[in-house]
Amino acid sequence: MSGGQYGRFGGQYVPEALMPAIDELTDAYQRYVLENEAGFMDDLAERLETFGGRPTPLQYADQLSDRYDIDVYLKREDLLHGGAHKLNNALGQVLLARYMGKERIIAETGAGQHGTATTMACAHLGMPCEVYMGRRDVNRQRPNVFRMRLNGASVTPVDIGRGTLKEAISETMRDWAGSVETTHYVIGSVVGPHPYPDLVREFQSVIGSEARDQCLEKLGELPDAVVACAGGGSNAMGTYDAFLEDESVDLYAVEAGGDSLEIDREAGVAPNSATLSTGTEGVLHGSRTKVLQDDDGQIMESHSVSSGLDYAGVGPELAHLAEEGRLAATPVDDEAALAAFHRLSQLEGIIPALETAHAFGFLEERGDDLGDTAVITVSGRGDKDLESVIEESFKRDLPEAPDLSLFTTDQGGR
Amino acid sequence: MSGGQYGRFGGQYVPEALMPAIDELTDAYQRYVLENEAGFMDDLAERLETFGGRPTPLQYADQLSDRYDIDVYLKREDLLHGGAHKLNNALGQVLLARYMGKERIIAETGAGQHGTATTMACAHLGMPCEVYMGRRDVNRQRPNVFRMRLNGASVTPVDIGRGTLKEAISETMRDWAGSVETTHYVIGSVVGPHPYPDLVREFQSVIGSEARDQCLEKLGELPDAVVACAGGGSNAMGTYDAFLEDESVDLYAVEAGGDSLEIDREAGVAPNSATLSTGTEGVLHGSRTKVLQDDDGQIMESHSVSSGLDYAGVGPELAHLAEEGRLAATPVDDEAALAAFHRLSQLEGIIPALETAHAFGFLEERGDDLGDTAVITVSGRGDKDLESVIEESFKRDLPEAPDLSLFTTDQGGR
Amino acid sequence: MGVDAIRAAFEDGAAFIPYLAAGDPGGDLSNSTPESAMAATADYVSALVDAGADVVELGLPFSEPIADGPTIQSATVRALQAGMTPPRYLELVESLDVDVPIVAMTYYNPIYRYGERDGVGPFVEAAAAAGVDGLIIPDLPVEESAPLERACREHDVALIFIAAPTTREDRLRAIMQRGTGYLYVQARLGTTGASRSVSDQTKHTLDRIAAYEASERHARLPKAVGFGISTGEQAATVVGAGADGVIVGSALVDIVAEGEDVVASLEELGRELKAGARAGFDRRTQ
Amino acid sequence: MGVDAIRAAFEDGAAFIPYLAAGDPGGDLSNSTPESAMAATADYVSALVDAGADVVELGLPFSEPIADGPTIQSATVRALQAGMTPPRYLELVESLDVDVPIVAMTYYNPIYRYGERDGVGPFVEAAAAAGVDGLIIPDLPVEESAPLERACREHDVALIFIAAPTTREDRLRAIMQRGTGYLYVQARLGTTGASRSVSDQTKHTLDRIAAYEASERHARLPKAVGFGISTGEQAATVVGAGADGVIVGSALVDIVAEGEDVVASLEELGRELKAGARAGFDRRTQ
């Protein structure tokens, strides 16, 4: 049995052609990341600080705390360069690839946040880069496509299937199958074959370890609840990792409830991406985990209003922790996420990513029974989502949304 | 003679109706800002840290340093919440308004960065807010319009004149003339009547004082050159202030050279916004300063590809420092700024605001004779400018720009 | 003419002071030349004087009219497009064939920039020579007015300050002491522009000024109320409340903008306003 | 049948192993039913066997075919749209009227999820019963294969591993020791798909395997080369370089996709490939 097991989950289900690279990566992970060989982790920490903007603050949220009558603290990953926690991992992996002597970077992206983080890291480190992105996501997250191209990367739209993250990952694996000798594949979440789930969690764990220190420093104690949205789960695992042993701290993984939690396994369609809540055990993209699949083991098309959560799988370690009861997975649907997006924008002056907004939808639902203090990770900012949010809010006639009719139609030329 | 004189520049040229508010503000500035009454400055510092993300890093720019054979350090104001240095001032003023018991905030905006910073600060502090923005800028900086609305603020397009910053300021002053008793006007740069130029500089001086400390800590010495782009000049003054007494440090203010430096005073059109370089003494928006004006003293329409620099005036203190020779004002034209935008995006993985890009255009022109070490303020990030840059680069067939044709036309519906 | 002429214009206790934007060609710009626009303004001024105007305020357009509302902003834009400049403005004033004082209303920058050297001296000298009797500069508070005061004193031009509803005692004192000609009492907060009702603020401001005057010994300054007055009834109310005159701008500028029967309409409204002011005076002194 | 039958299929030293996506109805989906698509596949298999196929690889479609190039991805999408499922797949295999071994090629998840309980046992049992002689699971490296090996041993189903150009000695050893039936030698890096030339990598890999075999004492495993072979000449080159057989997929799937004279065209290309393999064998053994 391979390394990288989390209870029943994990593993390395990849083509033989990739296994040597996976082994090489496992070795590099051990040496550079875990043992800080050649001062790798120091180099990374320095770059995360000066290029990335770490540490990110832990902010007391005045208005939300009032609203829910609980002390709400925000871990501000949205302030990271690029606008999301994704840089922690992307910079780590691209730097690792450089230490490993790789010459080219490939990556998949859903919301485009991992893609932009990767292209930014590649530009910063002078590495050529190609990013695969589902066609549907290309259309949903146009600003991020521009950003990737502006950073000098190629962006290859993937037209297969529904054109979201699942298809982009599959396509990137295909590229890697042909280019593995010179190329490092920067996976964007705690998914994929071992050692990726470990590696990505390790790079992201800076979120939680900073937050934990900041709590102790500011509050003198640990929070009662730690909340993070989970797509693949890198934000969630990065946030939880430092708290795993703190048994008094409840961990909440907020998933994309999409339109509905009803899954039509016959039709092969999941109107949500709440894999921990509604998925079943399977093997996808290199690891055994919870998966949205039909009765024949075909992976279903997932749905979420937020591209970054729109994925039929989830990190194996999260699947394990959920099964063990160490964390509670709770879905928040599209509409609640959109409402939360507007609420945070208006009440706190923070425009969150739609992914992030799910965590605040959870707070609205459950804010009153989370104890005295909750930490929520603001995994990213919402600049990439402006157009989508406007459109989706308008479609739903969302009461929380401001009127934008004056500005959405073009008023005269530029 | 009023307070707030910088040599021949400065003053308080405003309608009588506003003078009592100006006096009140002068008093509040003295007490809260300069004397830290009621712990105002501590409160602000705490909020700038946890809400805003201060301190911002001083980053060594590997690739630029290589390119120009000089140590280039970037002061990363683009990492501030909202994406530009503007929050330093906006948060300061909105908080000050709260301490003063004001009930409503108004602001003008050009690029929308000051507007979004102000609306974010207002949401954060629970203040109603209205922002005036020229119609042309509304169209050029659409994402920022959305952000302001999402923060719950009103955005009022100004249709007068060419619809840029100048018109927006005039219109905001008109609002203030009627609402002055309950309303604070948050000016977005070191312009306007005294005490605004002092007040805004004071709030922005955190940029330079951090940068100076970071230099001493990292380099053990001061830089030879400090470079900042200047529209109204808040980024520039905020960057310079801590270095003013350091005579060995050369200060460069990079202005928007627009299409050309030729000014047609007959036609009343300035194809640039390089006020320090091409302006003449006059009185605009409350203070005596350098102004782009025709022979009759009518203010000219300025031009820059970047909304945030597109202004016919400049802060009086900058005018004074330029006249005294303490700083060198140098224009960089639209095309050089666009090229620099692409260069920074590709070489460093930082997509700058178009305003900021001007400073890097200067570096490209003069990088080789700035001494051994230069600090450049990255005043903001470019997310707001993606569409404009693509369009303007395409129009010019800019060799530095990536090909975006694959993505700019819509490929199938959403 | 000069400062004394302005004081004299308030003799009947109910001065009517119309404002027009100089060189505003009105609605249809297409056929206007600088000369035709100037000629039109001259005609309008005559009509208003015929209607009973005691002083005429003539706006010299500035590109950033921050104290003006939409009506006068638009007139400013039209006048600038039609070619109005400070030299032409002075030509226009010189050409006027009326025997009431002319007050130039403009912003600080155009007069600061006038002539070969910076500073307000050249403009005031030229203005006085052209027949300007007074100046109103809405963006010039007393804090910044010393150079202009000096030039005005030298050339016998009145410097008229504005007192706003927000102006408190100390500032009122400075304004009253340093202003000449008359005191421009701003009826309400905001920018210029016609409004439906005259605010209580006006009465309050006038009372405050009266109280101040009673407590001081220097010469009394006529008080003309402006901002928002557009009807004879409003004029009556304002003068009835203690004003020595009314200033009417936007309502007249609107007539010019519409461009139909301008001379007749100006005269008609002018008569109504002058009559209203007199009626107010009568009410107060009965 | 079973493992031995597969070994036997390599007896002439030049095996031709075609691959088809089961239930792929070809270009025109509109009139296809699951039954018609299955019947078509059965016809195609017969044609290939008539042409000289020694083993047939039948793809059980999976929604995430990460090891496949565009041609087989498309066939997978068509087959799924036409209604192919694991139960139907086994029905199809059972219905085949050919006497060559059938190897099922699919990904891990469908076989893991087959049946009432998780795990690979149920699928292997059902597959063996339906007449499947071997399995190729491209996303199952030896690290994860123990459960499947056990089930295959129990049901006499060959578990065929892939050796890639990147596979180094230690991994090659494990693959050779644990694989049964034959060794799938991946001709080049990348995904499945026809290509114009057979790479030098193939010869190199075959030589490495031969060297390894010479140094060890356990039973020799036939080596079939796949990825990119589409012509008789390529088949000859590969077998000439030491392979015991050629695996051809995308070139045949292309014929199905085009949908014209499919049976005849498959037979024609099948004959060319078999002849090529034989020619290569002759060249090598001369």
Ligand SMILES: Cc1ncc(COP(=O)(O)O)c(C=O)c1O
């Ligand atoms: C801002 C943000 N948050 C969360 C996610 C979800 O990914 P993960 O669960 O790996 O953190 C994404 C993915 O793009 C994202 O952009």
Ligand SMILES: Cc1ncc(COP(=O)(O)O)c(C=O)c1O
């Ligand atoms: C990013 C950025 N930099 C610079 C400026 C110019 O303003 P200032 O000169 O006041 O810093 C702006 C104005 O909007 C801006 O958005």
